[in-house]
Structure formats: C-alpha cells, structure tokens
Amino acid sequence: MSKSLNHHLDHLLNDAIKLLSNYQNDLLNEWGNTLKSLKNTRKKSVEVFEFISDSLVRFLYSFNQGNHKDIYHLLNEINSAWYARSSRSPEPEALIFHLNLLENSAHKVLKSKIKYSSKLHPSIHYLFSKISEVMLFQTETEIFSIWKDVVILFNEWIIRSQNFQESVENICYGFGYFLPFERCALFRFTNEESVAVGLYGHHLSNKEVKRIAEKITNIPVLNESLVKLKSQGHEMKNFQPIYIPNAEKEFPERYVEKFGLTSLIIVPVYVPEEGKIIGGVVLDKGPGKYFTVDTSLYPALMKFGQSSGELLLKFIEAELKPQNHLEKHDVSLTPREIEILKLLAMGASTQEAASKLYLSEFTVRDYISNIMKRLHAQNRTEAAVKAIRMGIID
Numbered sequence: 001m002s003k004s005l006n007h008h009l010d011h012l013l014n015d016a017i018k019l020l021s022n023y024q025n026d027l028l029n030e031w032g033n034t035l036k037s038l039k040n041t042r043k044k045s046v047e048v049f050e051f052i053s054d055s056l057v058r059f060l061y062s063f064n065q066g067n068h069k070d071i072y073h074l075l076n077e078i079n080s081a082w083y084a085r086s087s088r089s090p091e092p093e094a095l096i097f098h099l100n101l102l103e104n105s106a107h108k109v110l111k112s113k114i115k116y117s118s119k120l121h122p123s124i125h126y127l128f129s130k131i132s133e134v135m136l137f138q139t140e141t142e143i144f145s146i147w148k149d150v151v152i153l154f155n156e157w158i159i160r161s162q163n164f165q166e167s168v169e170n171i172c173y174g175f176g177y178f179l180p181f182e183r184c185a186l187f188r189f190t191n192e193e194s195v196a197v198g199l200y201g202h203h204l205s206n207k208e209v210k211r212i213a214e215k216i217t218n219i220p221v222l223n224e225s226l227v228k229l230k231s232q233g234h235e236m237k238n239f240q241p242i243y244i245p246n247a248e249k250e251f252p253e254r255y256v257e258k259f260g261l262t263s264l265i266i267v268p269v270y271v272p273e274e275g276k277i278i279g280g281v282v283l284d285k286g287p288g289k290y291f292t293v294d295t296s297l298y299p300a301l302m303k304f305g306q307s308s309g310e311l312l313l314k315f316i317e318a319e320l321k322p323q324n325h326l327e328k329h330d331v332s333l334t335p336r337e338i339e340i341l342k343l344l345a346m347g348a349s350t351q352e353a354a355s356k357l358y359l360s361e362f363t364v365r366d367y368i369s370n371i372m373k374r375l376h377a378q379n380r381t382e383a384a385v386k387a388i389r390m391g392i393i394d
Contacts, residue, residue, distance in 0.1 A: 013130065053102060099131060104273055175281055177202075183201070199334070239268040
C-alpha cells in the first residue's frame with residue numbers, strides 16, 4: 001500500500017512539472033517580472049527567489065528538450081546546489097514568502113490558460129511544498145518537523161467548520177491551542193481595509209471583542225503595513241506577521257487598558273493566490289506579559305494565516321453570491337449584523353444604532369451597506385422587512 005501511495009504522490013509531482021512545462025514561456029515572463037519588482041524593492045533575500053526560479057527554469061527547459069529526469073533529481077539538485085552555495089538553510093520566513101510568489105505566479109498563468117484550472121492547483125502546491133521541505137530539512141530538521149506537524153494539526157482542526165461562525169471560532173481556538181500563546185482575537189477588515197471589526201476571541205471576552213470596530217489609521221504599525229501592501233502588485237504582497245513589543249505605542253489607550261495589552265503579534269489572515277487580505281489575528285501571552293519574538297514561529301504563523309484566509313474567503317464569497325430566491329439558510333449574517341438589523345427593524349437611526357452598540361456612525365453605515373447587498377435590498381427599510389420575512393430576525 002505504501003509503495004502504491006508513494007507512486008501516486010510521485011505522479012502528482014510529475015503532473016505539476018508537465019503543467020509548468022506546457023506554459024514555460026508565460027511562466028518565465030511572470031517570474032521575470034516578479035524578480036524585477038523584488039530587486040526594485042531591494043529585498044535582502046531576493047537570492048532565494050532567483051536561485052529557485054533559475055533551478056526550475058533549467059529543469060523545465062531540460063524537460064521540454066525530452067530529458068525527462070526524475071522529479072527527485074530536481075529536488076536533490078536544488079538542495080545540493082543551495083548548500084554548496086550557502087552552507088545553511090535559508091531563513092524559513094523568507095523561503096515561504098518567495099515560494100508563495102513562485103507558486104502564485106504558476107497559478108496565475110494556469111488560470112489565464114486553462115478553464116477550471118483550480119482543479120490543477122493541488123499538484124502545483126505539492127511541488128512547492130516539497131521544495132520547501134528539502135531546503136529546510138537538512139540543518140533544521142527538528143524545527144521544520146515541528147512547525148509542519150502543527151500546521152497539519154491546525155488545518156485538520158479548522159477544516160471541520162461548516163459555516164462562517166464556526167470557522168472564526170475554530171480559527172481562534174486553533175491559534176491559541178496549537179501555538180504558544182495565551183490569548184487570541186480575530187478581526188475582519190471592512191470598507192476597503194480601512195476598519196478592523198472584531199469577530200471572536202479565545203480567552204478574551206467575546207462581547208468586548210465584537211464591540212471593536214476601529215479605524216486602521218488609529219493603529220499606526222498596522223496602517224503602515226496595509227498601506228505598503230496596497231502599493232505592491234498582486235504577485236509581490238508579503239503577508240508577514242508583525243511583532244509589537246510595546247502595545248502602548250501602537251494601540252489606542254482604551255484597548256491597552258481594557259485588555260491589559262503589552263507585547264503582541266499580529267498575524268495577517270490572507271489568500272496569497274488572490275492577493276487578498278481578509279483580516280488579522282492578534283496574539284499575546286496574557287494580560288501585562290512582555291515577550292520577545294521567536295522568528296522560528298513565523299513559518300507556522302504564516303501558514304496558519306493563509307489557511308484561515310482561504311477558509312474564511314470561501315464562506316465570505318458564499319455569503320455574497322447573488323441568489324434569485326433567498327431563503328433563511330441562503331444568507332449568513334454575523335451576530336453584529338443581526339444586532340444592527342434588529343435595531344433597524346425597531347426604527348433606530350444610524351446614530352442611535354451606533355450609540356447602542358458603541359460603534360461609530362461610519363462603521364454602522366458600512367455594516368448597513370453590507371447587509372443591503374447580501375439581502376439584495378434597495379434601502380435599509382427593505383432590508384429589515386426581508387430579514388423578518390426570511391426569519392433572520394423576529
């Protein structure tokens with residue numbers, strides 16, 4: 001059985017090489033443009049991208065010339081050549097970032113050339129996962145094995161989610177349970193990433209977390225990171241965790257006092273293949289506790305953020321999908337959106353709803369706009385009426 005499974009996995013790798021070789025010229029153009037952008041931004045680790053892309057180009061060229069070497073020849077060649085050159089593993093977070101860029105370019109090319117290319121993604125993803133494995137394995141076997149295992153555990157945990165609410169709960173629990181942190185809060189960015197809205201908390205008051213709707217400009221370090229992301233092309237976005245040693249310098253005072261914030265890590269919740277950032281996860285080790293950053297955690301944090309983003313995007317897109325005949329089970333609204341709908345149904349103004357929910361009028365208007373879109377309502381009154389008819393609110 002094990003031989004049969006190994007043979008099947010080898011077949012997947014070979015499928016990935018065949019796919020890439022079929023569109024080699026397009027792929028080279030994509031990688032070339034990305035490399036040019038990397039050099040323009042003076043990324044310190046640009047040599048990682050250049051090395052792996054050069055290795056893949058040589059292998060694909062050889063494959064197209066009829067020299068069909070075993071895929072493990074490529075993996076061994078990459079491994080040996082890198083260590084002959086550097087005598088050490090690349091930085092894990094840099095390697096993951098550059099492999100994401102390379103993989104995303106491959107998906108972009110396939111999407112432009114093949115209908116229903118999403119069904120081809122697993123073999124491409126598996127190929128880049130194997131490259132990651134061989135480049136990290138030699139000198140950091142224990143670290144690589146640990147974060148690989150914890151990512152598998154996290155993915156198996158969150159995949160059981162059946163809806164948006166279950167997904168946010170499972171994501172928060174997974175971040176807090178599988179990683180060495182005490183507290184976790186999950187946020188979603190709204191209004192073109194200008195507002196962070198609290199969704200759920202682990203070892204935090206959910207009521208307090210869900211009350212949060214903060215303009216990103218009030219959190220300088222996060223705002224700076226998002227502004228930088230927006231200035232980058234789709235293929236260049238670097239969704240790395242942000243370490244904040246002292247929350248007093250970066251967060252509004254009311255949150256620092258209410259939650260006892262000291263040191264934090266903000267993990268982007270993102271979908272690199274789409275160039276989208278869904279939100280973020282804030283992690284710490286408890287109220288009033290200072291901690292230094294452990295960069296060996298970054299690969300796991302980035303993978304957790306990516307898995308979370310892909311899961312949430314699936315439910316978000318399902319919520320926004322147009323429906324000809326809406327039924328209650330066809331529309332999934334967040335608890336906060338339902339609260340606002342109830343207030344609208346009782347005749348509350350935007351200002352009154354904002355006051356009752358401790359939100360800004362700007363944020364309530366954003367919620368109402370999203371609710372109207374999901375219910376396909378022309379105005380707030382129609383949205384409230386539809387919600388009552390569909391049984392979403394009483």
